Amino acid sequence: MEATDSAGHGGQDTTEATRTATDGAASGAGAGDQFDFMVVSNRLPVDRCSADEAGCEDGWRRSPGGLVTALAPMMTKTDGAWVGWHGAPDETVKPFSHGGIDLIPVQLSTDDIELFYEGFSNATLWPLYHDVIAPPEFHRTWWDSYRKVNRRFADAVIRHAAEGATVWVQDYQLQLVPKLLREARPDLKIGFFNHIPFPPPEIFAQLPWRRAIIDGLLGADLVGFQRSSDAGNFMRSARRFLGASVKQQQVHVRGADGETTHIARAQAFPISIDVKQISELAQSPEVIERAQQIRRDLGNPKTILLGVDRLDYTKGIRHRLKAYEELLQDGKVTVEDATLIQVASPSRERVEQYRLLREEVEGTVGHINGTFDTMQNTAVRYLHHSYPIEEMVSLYLAADVMLVTALRDGMNLVAKEYVTARTKNDGALVLSEFAGAADQLKQALLMNPHDIDGLKDTIMRAVNMQPAEASRRMRAMRKQILDHDVDLWSSDFLNALAEKVVRDES
Numbered sequence: 001m002e003a004t005d006s007a008g009h010g011g012q013d014t015t016e017a018t019r020t021a022t023d024g025a026a027s028g029a030g031a032g033d034q035f036d037f038m039v040v041s042n043r044l045p046v047d048r049c050s051a052d053e054a055g056c057e058d059g060w061r062r063s064p065g066g067l068v069t070a071l072a073p074m075m076t077k078t079d080g081a082w083v084g085w086h087g088a089p090d091e092t093v094k095p096f097s098h099g100g101i102d103l104i105p106v107q108l109s110t111d112d113i114e115l116f117y118e119g120f121s122n123a124t125l126w127p128l129y130h131d132v133i134a135p136p137e138f139h140r141t142w143w144d145s146y147r148k149v150n151r152r153f154a155d156a157v158i159r160h161a162a163e164g165a166t167v168w169v170q171d172y173q174l175q176l177v178p179k180l181l182r183e184a185r186p187d188l189k190i191g192f193f194n195h196i197p198f199p200p201p202e203i204f205a206q207l208p209w210r211r212a213i214i215d216g217l218l219g220a221d222l223v224g225f226q227r228s229s230d231a232g233n234f235m236r237s238a239r240r241f242l243g244a245s246v247k248q249q250q251v252h253v254r255g256a257d258g259e260t261t262h263i264a265r266a267q268a269f270p271i272s273i274d275v276k277q278i279s280e281l282a283q284s285p286e287v288i289e290r291a292q293q294i295r296r297d298l299g300n301p302k303t304i305l306l307g308v309d310r311l312d313y314t315k316g317i318r319h320r321l322k323a324y325e326e327l328l329q330d331g332k333v334t335v336e337d338a339t340l341i342q343v344a345s346p347s348r349e350r351v352e353q354y355r356l357l358r359e360e361v362e363g364t365v366g367h368i369n370g371t372f373d374t375m376q377n378t379a380v381r382y383l384h385h386s387y388p389i390e391e392m393v394s395l396y397l398a399a400d401v402m403l404v405t406a407l408r409d410g411m412n413l414v415a416k417e418y419v420t421a422r423t424k425n426d427g428a429l430v431l432s433e434f435a436g437a438a439d440q441l442k443q444a445l446l447m448n449p450h451d452i453d454g455l456k457d458t459i460m461r462a463v464n465m466q467p468a469e470a471s472r473r474m475r476a477m478r479k480q481i482l483d484h485d486v487d488l489w490s491s492d493f494l495n496a497l498a499e500k501v502v503r504d505e506s
């Protein structure tokens with residue numbers, strides 16, 4: 001699984017891989033196996049692959065992202081297992097293990113993918129939780145599917161969790177799971193982490209099933225969010241829509257008889273990245289050479305600007321292109337001196353809003369390049385691909401200016417990866433104040449992407465930044481991230497969960 005929106009997500013479905021995976025099931029968890037620590041997420045942390053691909057073992061390869069790196073040691077130390085969808089519609093895959101982690105696949109049918117994943121998760125909740133940048137759609141059939149699939153995930157945990165086990169549920173696709181677990185297994189310690197923003201009650205109010213969602217989340221002992229404003233929004237919604245009593249970070253949850261059943265705590269735990277992996281790659285001779293090659297391939301421009309995003313309307317790619325086009329029109333940047341590389345990795349391509357966005361972005365890039373390109377130089381180098389992490393770090397090293405212009409983003413790990421890769425303390429980060437990362441990266445050039453003139457000015461400040469200022473800012477940001485990597489995030493969350501349950505019981 002890709003932890004909270006870094007851009008690369010691969011995965012290849014082949015008949016051969018499918019066969020191997022199903023056959024390989026014999027080595028994994030059996031139907032009766034019980035685990036002390038369970039992680040539950042929509043996707044399992046593995047992708048299908050074919051035998052000739054690097055890192056491919058028995059038809060599977062670990063997916064990129066910090067979450068699995070952070071949790072893998074915990075999984076192997078504590079007899080853990082991961083529950084999630086294996087990525088192939090309509091296919092039953094038996095439990096198996098990969099890279100020392102026991103994996104318990106949950107099956108999704110073609111209908112589940114359309115109604116639960118593309119529908120309720122990504123065309124209702126995703127836009128609703130991201131400031132209604134696109135209009136959310138409300139369909140009762142989607143909601144029914146969301147309930148049914150959440151029940152299926154919860155059942156897999158209920159079957160495999162040992163007495164008193166710790167269960168950590170991840171993200172907005174599974175918000176009903178905590179309550180389903182508590183009802184069936186009050187012995188469990190239940191944590192939930194929301195990787196995306198939680199909207200203010202004024203927006204959340206639109207959701208016809210708002211009470212059921214809050215109730216579902218309140219089944220957890222600890223509900224984690226990226227920013228304290230998200231935790232605040234959640235607590236205000238609990239008060240407003242369920243009449244819950246909320247004191248400081250604690251929500252008193254009442255049963256049908258009006259008695260308090262337990263206290264759920266809501267708190268911010270800003271997620272981070274695998275700092276060691278990115279730092280090591282940034283110092284590897286192959287990656288450094290590849291970065292130089294990228295610069296040479298682009299004709300050694302004075303400035304390379306870089307955007308790296310999933311092709312998602314929350315990322316502000318249109319705003320970024322608009323600002324860049326105007327800078328070219330104004331003559332503030334020229335194609336001889338500067339190139340913008342935009343990596344837009346394919347995402348949720350069957351959802352209407354994503355299809356429209358792709359058309360618009362690709363039309364705009366074509367228009368900009370048609371207007372400003374010369375035989376030698378290209379204004380925007382647009383790449384609609386996912387890349388392995390080695391190539392991403394080469395791009396980070398090649399780029400003088402990183403543009404993160406999200407209109408709303410839970411965290412934005414690309415910003416943290418860029419900063420970590422700049423081991424020489426150079427380069428400039430332009431960062432939207434609407435990304436969670438802005439809470440930690442205060443020395444970035446923070447801006448409001450809706451303000452196109454402000455965005456243009458900020459891009460020019462980054463392009464023209466003096467080395468001493470760049471170094472001062474980058475040094476401070478790197479210190480923040482080096483001190484707060486993803487291991488610390490997961491251990492902070494799990495320690496808070498353990499402490500909370502012990503305190504409640506004593």
Ligand code: F6P
Pocket residue numbers: 001002003004005006009042043171195196347348410
């Ligand atoms: O940020 C939320 C998230 O679900 C991430 O966990 C994931 O990497 C990204 O969005 C894309 O998710 P998917 O391809 O599963 O819809």
